Amino acid sequence: MSYPIRRLxxxxxxxxxxxxxxxxxxxxxxxxxxxxxxxxxxxxEAIAQIRESYGLDDNIVVQYVRYVRHAATGDLGVSSRTxxxxxxxxxxxxxxxxxxxxxxxxxxxxxxxxxxxxAAVRRGRPEEWLVxxxxxxxxxxxxxxxxxxxxxxxxxxxxxFAASGFVPxxxxxxxxxxxxxxxxxxxxxxxxxxxxxxxRAAMLGSLSADYVRTARAKxxxxxxxxxxxxxxxxxxxxxxxxxxxLGHLISGxxxxxxxxxxxxxxxxxxxxxxxxxxxxxxxxxxxxxTAYIVVNLLVDLAYSVIDPRIRLxxxx
Amino acid sequence: xxxxxxxxxxxxxPTRHRPRAAALAxxxxxxxxxxxTAGCASLASPTAEVGADRMTDPRPxxxxxxxxxxxxxxxxxxxxxxxxxxxxxxxxxxxxEKLYDVDAANRIVPQLAAAPPTTSDGGRTVTVKLxxxxxxxxxxxxxxxxxxxxxxxxxxxTGSVRASELKPLTSVQAVGDDTVRLRLAKPxxxxxxxxxxxxxxxxxxxxxxxxxxxFASHPTCVGPFRYAERVVGDRIVLDKDPNxxxxxAVHLRRVIYRTITDGNVRLANLQSGDIQVGDQMxxxxxxxxxxxxxxxxxxxxxxGYYGLTLxxxxxxxxxxxxxxxxxxxxxxxRVREAFDLSLDRDLINTIVFQGRYRPTCGPLPVxxxxxxxxxxxxxxxAKAKRLLRAAKVTTPVRVRLQISTTPEDNRLGQxxxxxxxxxxxxxxxxxxxxxxGLEHSRAGDFQAATTNWSGRLDPAGNIDVFAGTGxxxxxGGLSDPAIDRLIAEGGTTAAKPARKKIYARLVERVxxxxxxxxxxxxxxxxxxxxxxxxxxVFGDGLIRVxxxxxxxxxx
Numbered sequence: 001m002s003y004p005i006r007r008l009x010x011x012x013x014x015x016x017x018x019x020x021x022x023x024x025x026x027x028x029x030x031x032x033x034x035x036x037x038x039x040x041x042x043x044x045e046a047i048a049q050i051r052e053s054y055g056l057d058d059n060i061v062v063q064y065v066r067y068v069r070h071a072a073t074g075d076l077g078v079s080s081r082t083x084x085x086x087x088x089x090x091x092x093x094x095x096x097x098x099x100x101x102x103x104x105x106x107x108x109x110x111x112x113x114x115x116x117x118x119a120a121v122r123r124g125r126p127e128e129w130l131v132x133x134x135x136x137x138x139x140x141x142x143x144x145x146x147x148x149x150x151x152x153x154x155x156x157x158x159x160x161f162a163a164s165g166f167v168p169x170x171x172x173x174x175x176x177x178x179x180x181x182x183x184x185x186x187x188x189x190x191x192x193x194x195x196x197x198x199x200r201a202a203m204l205g206s207l208s209a210d211y212v213r214t215a216r217a218k219x220x221x222x223x224x225x226x227x228x229x230x231x232x233x234x235x236x237x238x239x240x241x242x243x244x245x246l247g248h249l250i251s252g253x254x255x256x257x258x259x260x261x262x263x264x265x266x267x268x269x270x271x272x273x274x275x276x277x278x279x280x281x282x283x284x285x286x287x288x289x290t291a292y293i294v295v296n297l298l299v300d301l302a303y304s305v306i307d308p309r310i311r312l313x314x315x316x
Numbered sequence: 317x318x319x320x321x322x323x324x325x326x327x328x329x330p331t332r333h334r335p336r337a338a339a340l341a342x343x344x345x346x347x348x349x350x351x352x353t354a355g356c357a358s359l360a361s362p363t364a365e366v367g368a369d370r371m372t373d374p375r376p377x378x379x380x381x382x383x384x385x386x387x388x389x390x391x392x393x394x395x396x397x398x399x400x401x402x403x404x405x406x407x408x409x410x411x412x413e414k415l416y417d418v419d420a421a422n423r424i425v426p427q428l429a430a431a432p433p434t435t436s437d438g439g440r441t442v443t444v445k446l447x448x449x450x451x452x453x454x455x456x457x458x459x460x461x462x463x464x465x466x467x468x469x470x471x472x473x474t475g476s477v478r479a480s481e482l483k484p485l486t487s488v489q490a491v492g493d494d495t496v497r498l499r500l501a502k503p504x505x506x507x508x509x510x511x512x513x514x515x516x517x518x519x520x521x522x523x524x525x526x527x528x529x530x531f532a533s534h535p536t537c538v539g540p541f542r543y544a545e546r547v548v549g550d551r552i553v554l555d556k557d558p559n560x561x562x563x564x565a566v567h568l569r570r571v572i573y574r575t576i577t578d579g580n581v582r583l584a585n586l587q588s589g590d591i592q593v594g595d596q597m598x599x600x601x602x603x604x605x606x607x608x609x610x611x612x613x614x615x616x617x618x619x620g621y622y623g624l625t626l627x628x629x630x631x632x633x634x635x636x637x638x639x640x641x642x643x644x645x646x647x648x649x650r651v652r653e654a655f656d657l658s659l660d661r662d663l664i665n666t667i668v669f670q671g672r673y674r675p676t677c678g679p680l681p682v683x684x685x686x687x688x689x690x691x692x693x694x695x696x697x698a699k700a701k702r703l704l705r706a707a708k709v710t711t712p713v714r715v716r717l718q719i720s721t722t723p724e725d726n727r728l729g730q731x732x733x734x735x736x737x738x739x740x741x742x743x744x745x746x747x748x749x750x751x752x753g754l755e756h757s758r759a760g761d762f763q764a765a766t767t768n769w770s771g772r773l774d775p776a777g778n779i780d781v782f783a784g785t786g787x788x789x790x791x792g793g794l795s796d797p798a799i800d801r802l803i804a805e806g807g808t809t810a811a812k813p814a815r816k817k818i819y820a821r822l823v824e825r826v827x828x829x830x831x832x833x834x835x836x837x838x839x840x841x842x843x844x845x846x847x848x849x850x851x852x853v854f855g856d857g858l859i860r861v862x863x864x865x866x867x868x869x870x871x
Contacts, residue, residue, distance in 0.1 A: 083530075084532065
């Protein structure tokens with residue numbers, strides 16, 4: 001079997017398993033959807049009608065098959081809480097989380113790498129102590145506390161940024177920025193601290209390496225040695241760390257979206273879980289998993305194009 | 317079609333300060349220190365009194381502007397037939413008018429109806445005259461046929477939450493363009509109050525036909541504002557409706573409802589100017605917000621209550637015939653009375669609710685025509701202990717109390733635990749997330765549980781389903797033929813003095829069963845920036861925005 005077909009098959013199996021786990025997992029939550037949906041006036045008649053209307057009375061296998069059949073055609077169902085199509089809500093939430101995560105990553109890289117380089121280059125001096133202290137603070141402070149303090153300081157005491165909410169970039173770029181700065185700082189600060197520590201450690205190793213000594217001996221400027229040689233080699237470690245931290249970025253986004261009331265994936269998921277909105281939870285998780293699986297598949301296929309050893313098997 | 321939701325032109329500019337750099341730095345530093353101690357806020361004592369109910373601000377408002385209102389939770393479906401959350405009613409207030417409404421004195425007044433209804437045939441026929449010249453947001457006419465279509469949909473649509481409310485309604489008939497005749501299986505006095513709630517909302521038949529099951533995505537009714545957009549979990553946007561019959565009186569151009577669940581975040585957004593109205597502020601935030609010079613407070617006595625439900629017979633689920641539960645508190649009314657007597661409602665109000673609510677011991681709220689006004693019995697530990705001895709129970713009597721996971725319920729649970737301990741009860745707390753707690757309560761899987769009811773105007777809405785045998789929310793499994801008889805009498809007796817007497821007896825009977833222990837009548841607290849006038853907050857707790865706007869001469 002050719003490599004692309006094998007990888008595609010593996011991806012489909014993974015997707016199937018994900019759908020089963022999500023479907024079963026959501027139903028394993030304590031608390032009944034129909035009761036939750038009947039709200040303040042949960043009469044037995046209303047609950048029975050809700051069950052019937054959403055097919056909750058059916059066998060779980062029947063429910064699963066129906067769900068997969070619809071999902072295969074791009075229909076993720078209708079939110080049992082709001083009555084709106086799940087796919088619409090997912091597509092509205094996606095840009096918010098993507099923008100938040102991307103900007104937080106950018107902040108972490110710029111601040112973390114910059115501070116890490118300064119700490120390594122100025123080893124043993126006050127600058128290093130300062131950067132280390134700030135990094136320790138960034139790692140230790142809980143996101144929700146930092147968020148509250150930033151809102152108090154920069155949205156209330158000095159009203160520069162928005163305390164909550166989201167305005168799409170396409171609607172008003174300046175308003176978008178005003179709303180995103182504080183969440184991005186909250187989400188990015190922890191990651192920036194990790195990046196800083198890794199950059200500092202890698203840079204310290206590089207700066208004492210032979211190739212840096214050689215570069216200095218060749219008469220290169222201090223800037224060329226640090227940026228062109230030491231940092232360039234250190235970035236390999238930093239990129240690896242960033243990859244490992246991506247999961248934390250996504251989970252951190254959930255907390256940050258709650259603090260700043262950003263209508264992203266995290267908030268959508270949490271609201272859906274608390275209201276037992278099966279369709280929404282399944283839709284969000286299935287969408288995320290599918291995106292993850294597809295991206296991995298594409299990366300693997302791209303690798304196979306670049307490196308024939310992958311598609312032909314390692315031994316050959 | 318997606319519409320722009322906010323921007324420089326429609327957002328009132330936040331208050332900008334231009335202090336010097338040093339002052340700015342000092343301010344930020346102070347805030348950082350304050351932020352570090354923010355967790356102590358809940359223990360702060362009230363800093364100012366709120367005074368008598370204040371439901372509106374009569375200053376004249378100018379035309380234009382966007383008002384952003386922060387809601388405590390995300391509304392469910394924006395479909396009057398399917399909606400079931402209290403917070404959803406607030407949004408409907410701006411875009412879906414009803415046949416009748418409630419005024420500041422908790423009286424029912426015509427809204428889409430032209431006059432109070434007339435009854436005939438011994439109360440079995442109710443005739444409603446409609447306001448003329450009214451158009452839906454889609455431009456079509458609101459007439460008797462539209463009312464019939466809506467009421468029939470409420471009664472018959474699968475999943476309708478209104479169906480059980482309108483059970484006594486057997487048929488609806490359009491008599492001409494502007495008269496609707498409702499036929500009932502038996503006289504049903506609470507019907508008028510129901511028609512002043514979601515069951516009385518009239519939907520555009522054209523939109524119902526066009527959108528079908530997707531009506532919640534395109535809610536089309538009669539109202540000062542019409543639906544523009546919804547982003548789930550974030551905002552609901554309504555625009556001024558030019559088709560509205562009283563459009564000239566509407567000042568605002570747009571209203572945005574945003575969901576901000578955390579009270580502290582709602583307050584922070586009020587302070588920053590990102591929102592102008594904060595709905596359902598907790599007592600803790602009220603204390604803090606009262607010291608804010610840019611904010612004004614609207615408040616009205618709520619129609620609801622906080623209480624405790626003790627399970628005495630719910631073995632097969634609410635609505636099913638009660639069974640036998642073999643625990644001291646379920647077996648013997650003296651044990652339940654002892655538990656009740658161990659509680660000090662004044663102290664609960666002071667500790668849990670900062671003294672900003674009102675102690676109560678009945679389901680009918682002060683400020684409504686049927687309020688009984690009886691005083692609550694004082695805490696009496698000696699009598700409580702005597703009752704336990706008479707009941708021959710082994711002390712401490714163990715009680716598992718289900719509470720929700722909110723900070724308020726946690727405090728309430730702990731205070732009850734401490735008070736009941738002195739009388740001889742060992743209360744263990746079981747914090748349970750909302751959906752799970754609701755399921756436990758329905759299924760009878762609890763001994764005691766905190767109850768929080770938003771309240772209804774008609775006394776039936778606060779008693780019948782909670783105390784009547786087989787009542788949908790009779791989670792305690794109370795079953796008393798005398799109570800059932802009084803409930804039936806209350807539902808069919810139209811004369812107010814006679815009905816008031818019935819409900820007074822009913823309340824006494826329910827209280828004597830000690831199955832629902834009424835503790836506190838809350839207050840609706842809504843904070844609004846001082847730039848806004850004309851907002852109304854009545855006893856039903858709904859924010860009315862029809863007359864609201866930014867004050868003249870303001871920014």
